[in-house]
Amino acid sequence: VQILFNVILVLHFLGLAAIIGTFLTQMRPPRRPSPGYLHGSLLQLVTGVAMVGLAYPLGWEPDNAKIGVKLLITLAILGLYLANRKKEELPTGAWGAIGGLAITNVAIAVFWG
Ligand code: HEM
Numbered sequence: 001v002q003i004l005f006n007v008i009l010v011l012h013f014l015g016l017a018a019i020i021g022t023f024l025t026q027m028r029p030p031r032r033p034s035p036g037y038l039h040g041s042l043l044q045l046v047t048g049v050a051m052v053g054l055a056y057p058l059g060w061e062p063d064n065a066k067i068g069v070k071l072l073i074t075l076a077i078l079g080l081y082l083a084n085r086k087k088e089e090l091p092t093g094a095w096g097a098i099g100g101l102a103i104t105n106v107a108i109a110v111f112w113g
Pocket residue numbers: 012016019044045047048049051052062067070071074077101102103105106109110
């Protein structure tokens with residue numbers, strides 16, 4: 001179970017890279033509503049929930065407040081992408097919010113608790 005957890009954690013890092021990597025490539029316009037945001041945020045949701053489930057057989061309790069905040073932030077990223085996906089370009093505010101929220105989740109993962 002520990003190996004499975006670690007494999008999923010690696011996928012969680014790749015989802016992080018998909019979101020923030022796509023964000024960084026769009027520092028300079030055009031800022032397309034790239035599927036990297038969609039795939040990255042969906043991967044974070046699936047792998048995050050899976051790790052929460054695997055915590056119990058591994059004998060620890062996830063911090064539900066921390067997980068809850070990360071979940072809401074990830075849903076906000078997904079929502080910002082979905083609301084703008086039909087557009088030619090992401091509004092600068094939506095692009096900035098996606099990147100800022102993703103970086104916030106990294107900070108929460110590292111500093112909380
Ligand atoms: C943009 C979205 C997200 C980012 C950037 C992100 C980032 C991270 C990072 C950097 C870690 C490693 C922390 C460490 O090993 O010390 C981590 C671990 C973890 N994440 Fe996420 N995460 C995101 C979304 C989520 C979501 C939606 C969930 C659950 C619903 C979640 C649940 C977890 C769990 C359970 C761990 C491992 C244990 C822990 O450190 O609490 N993550 N995340």
